[in-house]
Amino acid sequence: MADPKPAPDPLKDTVVPDVPPIMVGGYGKAGGYEFSADEVDGVIKQWQDLLADLSDDRQYAEAVANVQAPADEVASHTFINNGANTSGQSLLDEHYKMVKYTQNFITALTAAKNKITVAEQEHRDQLDQQNNGGY
Structure with missing residues (x-):
């Protein structure tokens, strides 16, 4: 019996505006949002809550x-x-589009918090997902 094919990802080809520059504790790109290292976790939590609401x-x-x-x-x-x-x-x-933009913003915030690039953060997230049994 063949494995069922996964459902198509509706977000894959969704085009959204780029996330503005984000700086956390002096790391990141200037000219956009700037957060202290102490406040970034709260900001990430707010965006994660928004993503949960959008999912609902x-x-x-x-x-x-x-x-x-x-x-x-x-x-x-x-x-x-x-x-x-x-x-x-x-x-x-x-x-x-709202879901994808919110996901992109969370990734950018997390990357700035971790002092890495967005591409590195996306790779880290993919590895975490694979290690947790996801694809």
Whole structure:
């Protein structure tokens, strides 16, 4: 029996603005946000809480994006095809952008805190995920 294929990652091709420069305790790029070493953990926690809230909200965005016609008749199908599904998909796309931007911001904050580059932090996160049984 073949292993089931993993679900496609909706965030993979999602394009979001770059995270502004972040400096923590004098390390990082100037010209953006600056945090002391004492306050950065609290800032990271706030962004992680936002990410958790966005994850909880995903089910609502998916419900709107996948709304079904209440009846099998022209008016219902017109409503779904000409407005509801398009609007719902737009909501879901924007939701994915918020999730990806939030993930990128957490990575950038963590990298600045650890005094490493974002690429090094992403590699570290991937290794941690593999060591914890993830992919």
